Amino acid sequence: MPDDALLRRTELSRPDVTAQDAADILIGWYGLSGPIIELGSQQDRNYRIEAAEGRFVLKICRADYATIELEAQNAAMRHIAGKVDVPRVPSVIPGLRGEDILFLDIGGDPYQIRLLDYLDGEPLTRRKHLAVETVEGLGRATGKLALALADFEHPGLERDLQWDLRRAGPVGLHLLQPMIDRMLQRRLAEALAGAVRRINRLGPDLRLQAIHHDVTDDNVVARADRDGHLVPDGVIDFGDILKGWLVADLAVTCASLLHHADGDPFFILPAIRAFHAVYPLNHAELQALWPLIVARATILVASSEQQLAIDPDNAYVIGNIEHERAIFECAVSVPFALMQAAILQAGATPDADLPLSGMGRLLPEINPDSVHLLDLGTLSQDLPQDNFSAPEVEQALLVEAAGRSGAAATRYGEYRLTRTRTLSANAPDTFALHVTLDLETGTRVVAPFAGVLEIRDARTMLRGIDGLTLHLFGLDHDPDGQDTLAAGDGIGMVAEVAGGRGVLTVQLCREPGLLPPLFSKPAHAAAWAALCPSPSALLAIDCDAPKPPSADLLSRRQRHFARPQKNYYDTPPQIERGWKEHLFDVEGRAYLDMVNNVSILGHGHPRLSENIARQWSLLNTNSRFHYASVAQFSERLAGLAPEGLDTVFLVNSGSEANDLALRLAWATSGARNMLCLLEAYHGWSVASDAVSTSIADNPQALTTRPPWVHPVVSPNTYRGQFRGPGSTDDYVASILPALDTLDRSGEGLAGFICECVYGNAGGIPLPPGYLQAVYAMVRARGGVCIADEVQVGYGRLGHYFWGFEEQGVVPDIITVAKGMGNGHPLGAVITTRAIADALEKEGYFFSSSGGSPVSSVVGMTVLDVLSDENLQENARRVGAHLKMRLEALGLRFPIVGAVHGMGLYLGLEFVRDRQTLAPATQETAAICNRLLQLGVIMQPTGDYLNVLKIKPPLCLSHKSADFFADMLARVLEEGW
Incomplete structure (x- = not known):
């Protein structure tokens, strides 16, 4: 005491x-x-x-x-x-x-x-969100400090301190006695009592040493690492140092993190892993950690309540009380057993599993081979299009499957797509901790092990002597049923739902007294699975869903897929499905796709799927054969272009389209020299890469251009050499030195290539009248003007179908790809008959699958859907709304430098200073990673990778646009 x-x-x-x-x-x-x-x-x-x-x-x-x-x-x-x-x-x-x-x-x-x-350094307390790297850093700092103090001795360490978690019980009771809020007092007392009971059992095995006992978000200072994440590297305030339990040091740190956790206590696990890697904890210490965290949370709230009663003007306590209450609410939001399981897994020392083999069968009358296993996961073929979101879809599919085989069951451990939620900042509860069976009414259910039977509302529980509990739903019971059952005794019969059929739900739980949920979040699945093992052995059915191979799959990709072919994110979700503007990973998490300008119609479009399947079943070959679709598609494309541009080449990609356009310019003009813009990207082939100058895509771009490439000043009106809408003449004049040099050389000019809206730089419009002036100068020298519409064309701008329309010009060559195939490899060059014919003097042109029957059908279907679903108009309306929302963020957050673009080709540029326009490169990457956690796919672009490239499918709804803006506002407000 x-x-x-x-x-x-x-x-x-x-x-x-x-x-x-x-x-x-x-x-x-x-x-x-x-x-x-x-x-x-x-x-x-x-x-x-x-x-x-x-x-x-x-x-x-x-x-x-x-x-x-x-x-x-x-x-x-x-x-x-x-x-x-x-x-x-x-x-x-x-x-x-x-x-x-x-x-x-x-x-x-x-x-x-x-x-x-x-x-010096930045404190963490007032930052609402902490990145995983920061959480790891705090745990690592605590571990290193504890390790440094392991050999420290001093007589002043033997002290009585209210924060010493060895004294949590009596100190807590003393603090709670005078509390006026009786409801809060009761909740605090119950939580403290439960924690202390668990701590007392483990106390003898907890190591003692000198500990800081207050390494919290308030008592560390942090510095940004090279990726922009705050990492604690300094510890202050040694006022609570004492000789105490080593694990209590980590408990104090973890408790301080809970008010940053957005209600999810699993948020602390990276800190635990980092501490454990520096200073390994024993099994008892890992078991004691969560009860100690709960005790700390209780003492924090009780102490602050008392301190406010004594010193009501204490600004420090007033400022922290809400954080401390949030810590407590998070600490009591989950069962002790769940967090203990999660912490033991984080420490790689899980408790031993209870053996389930040798138990009897729950359903002895059912032939296991007759049970059809239903697939409700992301790859399920029973969930076409968007019926995964339909009400009661699980039950309907279960009934349908049982009708074919006599009995059907769902799978344990399956991440169900049917449980996903689109436009959700939090991952939904998709992981199934149970099995549901559709059976004939009256099917007998027997006890697979001895235990005590308890019926609570619709739940039937059989509690075994070793703590294992069987939970059942959907039973009719014998009114004379016994309370104590032997293995093999009857529990009840499957109750009727409809038409002589019933539904039985089966779940196991190892924690006595715990009523587990039927589903858990993917991040919590391993811990819940430790508490709620599969009932497969009791059912004699192999109803366990296979685990997604995401981590192994990524290593296989990196082992065999060439390294220059990068993937989004360091730890990417495994995306296997899409619908409209939504993507779904193998754990049933839905993401809003705000970056995929390839899927212009949206993902999984049924009309496109049907037309592709039909054409594949008929014919797919190369375009040298004579068939209807290539003629029809070429005619449709020519009809979209300005008068005179009536000849079409069909290829497979934007790189091929731009490469071919350069060859056409050379063949037409007889010259080789090409003008292009700095900060631009046109493709990966030798020729298209030569005119690509974006240093974000190629850091050596400015020093490796061949001599026939002449980059000119980027007409970037936001951060370029000349700024603002009145900069047109200056940018036009900046081209003259390159033209004068070419004029003097006598080598001639083949042409000029540029995106008509500066796509790769972030959707920045060119200065008014810029292309009119430049096109005139190029044509005056016999050159050809190429409009690269690969990213910005095809209705994406909303106000215009083609980007060059905004500039009031007509190019000589249009290149297009990406959206025109909605993900299918399809590109095109549209030009005049004379320019196209000029290529024949170099021989014929051929693309094996460019313009194939399938590709042509894809292209026509995309155009049909664009028109029939009015997607260009949707891009205009939703894009305008989204741009307004993004511009409003600039009024609140100084990091927002500008919003570029129009329609659904927007760029949000982040800067560290609005005067110097210093690019916020690290911050932009971290913001994208934080958006992924909140359910949004986003990536940076621009030479400094400080611009969000906002290019979603054109079916984007107002609701989805608002979700993106809301999540971005949340990130900017809470931190990243």
């Missing part, structure tokens, strides 16, 4: 020492002067001074705390500073007379005074 002095100390308020008192102490005893700012503390007073000699913290402590405790703090900081690979810690600054601790009376009260240097 804690002594009376400890309990009295829990009731102390902060020292009554003003900022002026602090200034007098600093000048008189340390020779320091400068601006003073009060720092928060619960029971001390802390002031920071900005002196000419540097920044320091004056710490003022009541005399109720033994001096030897302060000496222990000073000695610990010096001890840690002598170690290698440890977090930074403050240094003790002696007074003018050389003393580490001053003993002064202020206002008639005795105080103990110390001065420490101030550690």
Whole structure:
């Protein structure tokens, strides 16, 4: 039991020492002067001074705390500073007379005074969201500090402290007794009692050593790593150092993270893994960790409630009370057993499983071979198009399957697509912890093991003597049924739902008294599966769904798929399905696709699927054969182009289209030299790469251009050499030196290629009249004007079908790809008959699958759907709405530099400074990663990779656009 002095100390308020008192102490005893700012503390007073000699913290402590405790703090900081690979810690600054601790009376009260240097860095407390890297960093810092203190001894460590989790029970009860809010008091008491019971069982196996006991988000300072993530590298405030349980050090750290967790306590697991990697915990310590976290959360709330009653003006306590309440609510939101299982898995020391083999059969009358297993996962062929979201689809498919085979069952451990939720910031509960069977009414159900039967509402439970409980739904019971059953005794009969059929749900749970959910979130699945094992053995049916091979699949991809072919994200979700503007991974998580300009119609379009299947069943060959679809499609494409551009080449990609366009320019003009724009991208082939100058795609782009390529100044009106809408003449004039050089050389000009809206730079429109002037200068020299519409054409701009229409020009050659095949490899070059015929002097042109029957049908179907579903108009309306939402973010967040583009080709540019336009490259990457966590696929673009490239399918709804804007606002507000 804690002594009376400890309990009295829990009731102390902060020292009554003003900022002026602090200034007098600093000048008189340390020779320091400068601006003073009060720092928060619960029971001390802390002031920071900005002196000419540097920044320091004056710490003022009541005399109720033994001096030897302060000496222990000073000695610990010096001890840690002598170690290698440890977090930074403050240094003790002696007074003018050389003393580490001053003993002064202020206002008639005795105080103990110390001065420490101030550690620079960013605190974490006020950041709502912490990245995984930050959470890992905090756990790693705690582990390194604990390891550094493992050999530290000092008599001042033997102390009575209210925060010592070894004393959580009695201290908590003392704090709770005077609490006025009786409902809160009861909840805190229940949580503390449950935690203390578990801790007491494990106490003898918990190691003791010197611990900081307060490495929290409030007591660390962090610096950004090379990827822009804050990583703690300094620890302050050694006021709670003592000799205590090693695992309590980590418990305090993890508790402080819970108010950043958005209600999900699994958020702390990266910190636990990082600590455990530095300083391994034993099995008992891992088991005790969650109860200690719950105890810490309880003490935090109880202590703050008491402190506010004593010191109602304490701004530090007032500022932290909501965080502490959030910590408590998160800590009690899940069962102890679940978090213990998750923590043991994080420490790679899970509890041993109870054996399930040798148990009897639950359904002895059912032939296991007659049971049809239903697939409700992401790859299910029973879920075509969007019926995965239909109400009661699971039951309907189960009934249908049972009608074919006599009995049907769902699969345990399956991530069900039927449980997904589109436009959700949180992953839905998709992981099945049970099996449901469709059976004939009256099918007998027997006890597979001995136990006590309990019926609670619709739930039937058979509790075994070893803690294993069988949970059943859908039974009729014998009114004379026994409470205690032997293995093989009857439990009941399958109840009728309709038409002589019934539905039985079967679930196991290893934790006595726990009523488990039927589904869990994917991130929680492993822990829940440890508590709720598969009932396959009891059913004699192999009804376990195979685990998704995502991690192994990624390593296989990286092993055999050439490294230059990059993938989105360092740890990408395994996407295997799509519908409209939504994508789905193998765990049933839905993502809003805001970047996929290839799928212009949206994913999984039924009309396109049907037409492709029909044509494949008839014929697919190369375009040298004579068939209707290639003539029809070529005619349709020519009809979309301005008058005179009536001749079409069909290829497989945008790179091939641009490569062919360059060859046409050479053949037509007889010259070789090409003008292109800086910051542009046109493809990967030798010729199209030659005119691509984006350093984001090729860091050597500006130094490896062949001599026939002449890049000219990028007409980037936001961050270019000339800015604003009045910059047209300046940008046109900037081309003249290149043209003059070519004129003097006598080599001639083959042409000019550019995107008519600056796509790769982030959807930036060209200056008004720019192409009119440049096209005229190029044509005056016999050159050909190529409009690269691969990204920006085909209705994506909303206001225009082609990008060049916005500039009021007609090119000589149009190149198009990407959206024209909705993901099918399809590209085209549209030009004049004369330009096309010029290529014949170099021989004929042939593309094996360009314009094949299937490709031609794909192309025509895309055009039909674009028209019939009015997708260009949708791009205009939804794009305008989305741009307005994004521009509104610029009024709230300084990182938003500009919103470029139109329709559904937008670019949101992030900058660190709106005057210098310093690109926020690291921040943009981190924002994209955070958006992925919130269910949005987004990637950066531009030479500095600081622009969000917003190019979703043209079927994007207002609701989806708002979800994207809302999630982006959340990221900018909470952090990344």
